[in-house]
Amino acid sequence: MAVFKQQASKKVPNLKIGVIRWLRENLFSNAVNSVLTLLALYLIYLIVPTVANWALFDATFAPVTNEQCGREGACWRYIIEKLDLFIYGFYPPEAYWRPQWVVILALAFVWIAKLLKQHKYKTKIVTALIIIYPIIASFLLYGGPSLEIIETHKWGGLMLTIVAATVGIVASFPMGVLLALGRQSKMPIIRFLSVVYIEFIRGVPLITILFMASVVLPLFFNEGMDMDKLLRALIGIILFQSVYIAEVIRGGLQAIPKGQYEAADAMGLSFVQKTGLIILPQALKISIPNIVGSFIALFKDTTLLLIIGLFDILSMVHLTSSDENWLGRSTEGYVFVMVVMWIILYSMSRYSKVLELRYSTDHRN
Amino acid sequence: MSTNIIKINSLNKWYGEFHALKNINFKVKESEIVVICGPSGSGKSTLIRCVNFLEKFQEGSITVDGTVLSDDIKKIRQIRSEVSMVFQHFNLFPHLSIIDNLTLAPIWVHNKSKQVARNKALQLLDRVGIRDQAEKYPNQLSGGQQQRVAIARALCTSPKIMLFDEPTSALDPEMIAEVLDVMVELAKEGITMLCVTHEMGFAKKVADRVIFMDEGQIIEENHPKAFFDKPESERLQLFLKQILSE
Ligand SMILES: Nc1ncnc2c1ncn2[C@@H]1O[C@H](COP(=O)(O)OP(=O)(O)OP(=O)(O)O)[C@@H](O)[C@H]1O
Ligand SMILES: [Mg+2]
Numbered sequence: 126m127a128v129f130k131q132q133a134s135k136k137v138p139n140l141k142i143g144v145i146r147w148l149r150e151n152l153f154s155n156a157v158n159s160v161l162t163l164l165a166l167y168l169i170y171l172i173v174p175t176v177a178n179w180a181l182f183d184a185t186f187a188p189v190t191n192e193q194c195g196r197e198g199a200c201w202r203y204i205i206e207k208l209d210l211f212i213y214g215f216y217p218p219e220a221y222w223r224p225q226w227v228v229i230l231a232l233a234f235v236w237i238a239k240l241l242k243q244h245k246y247k248t249k250i251v252t253a254l255i256i257i258y259p260i261i262a263s264f265l266l267y268g269g270p271s272l273e274i275i276e277t278h279k280w281g282g283l284m285l286t287i288v289a290a291t292v293g294i295v296a297s298f299p300m301g302v303l304l305a306l307g308r309q310s311k312m313p314i315i316r317f318l319s320v321v322y323i324e325f326i327r328g329v330p331l332i333t334i335l336f337m338a339s340v341v342l343p344l345f346f347n348e349g350m351d352m353d354k355l356l357r358a359l360i361g362i363i364l365f366q367s368v369y370i371a372e373v374i375r376g377g378l379q380a381i382p383k384g385q386y387e388a389a390d391a392m393g394l395s396f397v398q399k400t401g402l403i404i405l406p407q408a409l410k411i412s413i414p415n416i417v418g419s420f421i422a423l424f425k426d427t428t429l430l431l432i433i434g435l436f437d438i439l440s441m442v443h444l445t446s447s448d449e450n451w452l453g454r455s456t457e458g459y460v461f462v463m464v465v466m467w468i469i470l471y472s473m474s475r476y477s478k479v480l481e482l483r484y485s486t487d488h489r490n
Numbered sequence: 491m492s493t494n495i496i497k498i499n500s501l502n503k504w505y506g507e508f509h510a511l512k513n514i515n516f517k518v519k520e521s522e523i524v525v526i527c528g529p530s531g532s533g534k535s536t537l538i539r540c541v542n543f544l545e546k547f548q549e550g551s552i553t554v555d556g557t558v559l560s561d562d563i564k565k566i567r568q569i570r571s572e573v574s575m576v577f578q579h580f581n582l583f584p585h586l587s588i589i590d591n592l593t594l595a596p597i598w599v600h601n602k603s604k605q606v607a608r609n610k611a612l613q614l615l616d617r618v619g620i621r622d623q624a625e626k627y628p629n630q631l632s633g634g635q636q637q638r639v640a641i642a643r644a645l646c647t648s649p650k651i652m653l654f655d656e657p658t659s660a661l662d663p664e665m666i667a668e669v670l671d672v673m674v675e676l677a678k679e680g681i682t683m684l685c686v687t688h689e690m691g692f693a694k695k696v697a698d699r700v701i702f703m704d705e706g707q708i709i710e711e712n713h714p715k716a717f718f719d720k721p722e723s724e725r726l727q728l729f730l731k732q733i734l735s736e
Contacts (some may be wrong), residue, residue, distance in 0.1 A: 387544055388581035392595040392647070393570035402594065407585050484585075 180460070191451050203454040204461050207445045211461070214281015214436050220273070223265045224284050234258055259295070277355035281436035283465065289355075289437070290424045293362040297423075298416075300363065301370025306400065308375055319371075326368040331426050334361045339433040358430060366423050373415040377408035410484045417477035421470050438462055495520045495651060495682050496541060501550035503536060503706075510536050511547065512706040520650075521680045525693040525714075528703035529729060534686040537703070538653045541684065542573045555650055571599050574644035575653040578660050580636045582628035588615070588639050589624040592646045600647055607646070614642040618672050634665030641672055652676070654685040688733060694718060702726045 142150075152162045183198025186205070194200035204211070213221060234254045241247040266288070268274035280288065307319030326334070338361030339354060346352060381404055389399040409416075431440040442458035445451065496518040503511035510533050518524050526534050539545040540552060543559055543566045552559045554569045583591050592611035596602040602610075615621040618638040620631075628636055637657055644652060657673070658666040670692050677683060677696040687693070693700050693714055700717040702710045702725075710717070710726045721727045 382581075384577060384579055384581035385583065388575075388577065388583070390544060391542055391570060391573075391575040393567045393599045394595070395567065398598050402598065403583055407583075410585065 203451050212283045215279040227262045283438045286437045289427045293366050296363045297366035300367035304371035305374035369419045377412035497553040499551045503547040522698045523683045525697040526686045526701045532703040533706040573651045574649035576657045578656040580640045592643045618642045633661045634668045637669045651682045
């Protein structure tokens with residue numbers, strides 16, 4: 126038998142390690158690892174200098190013509206010249222302030238929501254903002270009473286891409302939630318309709334749906350009642366995206382243990398309360414990474430709008446590179462679009478990580 | 491003589507073809523503490539889950555506080571608002587803090603103001619000895635603490651009846667005592683309790699009646715003293731022997 130003295134708590138030891146030791150432990154821990162490290166370094170050596178030379182050191186930024194731009198380096202002058210087209214499409218330059226305000230308002234509203242923190246009326250104010258914003262935004266972009274109307278066939282570039290993706294994301298989300306709940310419903314008719322809808326749309330590629338929306342949908346309307354082309358495309362995108370959101374959320378719903386439903390039922394919560402307060406918050410939290418993944422996929426898919434004659438940012442490369450003053454510069458265009466897309470999508474994926482952490486209630490230390 | 495707050499009449503329940511509850515008849519008086527025990531699969535959980543309609547039954551009737559249970563969702567919710575349940579696996583809501591777990595039903599089902607609900611919740615947390623954990627989340631607590639939170643949550647709506655389904659059997663031995671202490675305190679206060687448990691010490695100490703179930707039937711019921719000292723049926727004698735030899 127032995128009795129031990131009680132010990133005082135000590136500080137966590139400092140576990141920082143030197144650079145050399147880090148290298149040895151992480152990059153050269155064994156033979157295979159070392160070979161892979163060297164191989165990777167060699168690949169970087171092959172790629173990075175070439176790309177850097179083309180994109181930066183041999184590149185031209187100065188105001189020159191296409192001929193004065195060298196062929197060995199990128200001619201970014203072309204992007205700068207065409208930047209307005211890349212961003213706004215054929216939106217009239219004198220109205221650029223309108224999309225600009227749409228962005229400013231979005232940032233302002235997010236900022237307001239942040240400021241409110243635990244304010245008594247936070248939910249009410251945020252709900253109001255969420256309802257008002259789309260109305261103001263579409264009024265600004267499209268026009269209406271006392272504001273000149275700018276037809277959607279003039280919209281284009283990054284602006285169109287963002288409009289299509291945002292509308293698709295925002296509108297498909299509630300629809301996806303409803304579909305996911307419908308698929309789990311105890312009512313056979315609702316369940317049947319949800320399943321049929323989901324399985325039908327899931328079996329069809331987006332491009333088909335866009336074609337249907339732009340070619341077939343008008344057949345159902347009376348002569349003369351012409352529906353806006355962008356609007357039709359947006360409806361197609363929403364129909365398509367809501368199904369993927371629904372399936373992602375269904376996965377989240379299935380991960381909720383039966384005990385959660387039972388505890389909520391046993392308290393006497395109504396179906397709506399149980400769903401809204403207990404089940405959905407948990408299901409959505411689990412689904413965040415997949416929801417964002419699905420949004421990222423949609424964002425990329427908006428490039429398909431080109432096929433039905435809407436000019437998103439990617440189609441602007443086609444268009445501007447056929448300008449006879451700037452022939453042969455589509456590489457620069459594609460690289461530019463790639464970088465813009467990457468920045469947006471990578472931000473989305475980082476933001477998803479932030480959300481995951483914020484709503485993580487595991488709270489295990 | 492006090493009134494019967496729960497009346498169960500010729501209750502029969504099937505899971506598919508499987509006859510899970512066979513002609514159950516019993517009554518619980520107001521403020522009575524009834525303990526139900528029996529071997530695994532004997533239908534104890536099924537029985538008490540019928541009382542708040544977490545399980546549907548096919549035959550017979552259950553009356554709770556004068557309301558007859560039926561498919562009518564309004565009546566079911568009415569009964570559920572008076573009957574609280576504590577589960578084996580606590581079933582706290584992991585996305586809500588402890589205090590929000592407690593105030594949820596008072597606010598949404600009983601239309602209490604936030605402040606009133608919060609005060610009552612803190613008072614109850616105090617009673618089960620974890621007031622200082624109010625702002626934490628369920629996963630940050632030990633099993634025993636979580637079950638005490640679950641009991642406090644069940645009490646928050648001032649229920650007339652408390653149902654317990656093996657509240658201590660998912661807990662480590664050293665945590666069982668802290669939960670049983672809370673339950674003993676409760677029993678003394680005159681709340682009606684229907685409790686599935688194998689804690690025979692608890693049954694001896696506070697139960698007014700003990701019911702033994704096997705294969706979906708009530709085999710024997712008696713006052714605790716007679717139940718433990720002079721079991722009549724062979725099956726109960728065997729069961730007690732097994733349980734006490736553990
Ligand atoms: N959802 C279900 N579907 C089919 N059979 C079920 C279902 N739930 C329970 N049963 C069966 O009904 C019987 C009674 O189950 P019940 O859970 O009431 O037993 P119990 O007495 O609570 O047992 P334990 O002590 O293990 O909790 C068991 O044979 C079980 O297999
Ligand atoms: Mg059980």
